Amino acid sequence: MFCPHCAKTLRFSQVSEYQVEGMQRYIRCYHCDTWLANSGRIVMTKVVSFYLAAAGFAVSYFWPEWQLPALPVSIFSLVVMLMSHLMDQWSVVEHPPAPRKAKAG
Numbered sequence: 001m002f003c004p005h006c007a008k009t010l011r012f013s014q015v016s017e018y019q020v021e022g023m024q025r026y027i028r029c030y031h032c033d034t035w036l037a038n039s040g041r042i043v044m045t046k047v048v049s050f051y052l053a054a055a056g057f058a059v060s061y062f063w064p065e066w067q068l069p070a071l072p073v074s075i076f077s078l079v080v081m082l083m084s085h086l087m088d089q090w091s092v093v094e095h096p097p098a099p100r101k102a103k104a105g
């Protein structure tokens with residue numbers, strides 16, 4: 001991934017300062033010391049739509065009589081998942097809400 005602030009390549013294995021609150025993640029760029037955040041709501045949408053699509057395909061495979069309602073739902077969920085995946089971007093934030101520092105490793 002790229003840091004949206006300094007546009008340099010970031011490796012997750014080299015990020016030493018980060019903070020995770022459920023689906024919401026904060027990482028600190030080790031080039032420019034900027035805090036970056038992703039949207040927890042979009043990650044949640046991505047996870048829910050993935051499981052909805054998987055469940056829809058499973059239902060339409062194992063119970064063919066449910067194919068008519070299940071298949072459109074799973075295709076729609078797949079589209080929602082792809083859209084939320086494209087929208088899942090890192091953005092610059094001032095600092096995490098509770099500024100406690102976590103060290104990796």
Ligand SMILES: [Zn+2]
Nearest residue numbers: 003006029032
């Ligand atoms: Zn940076």
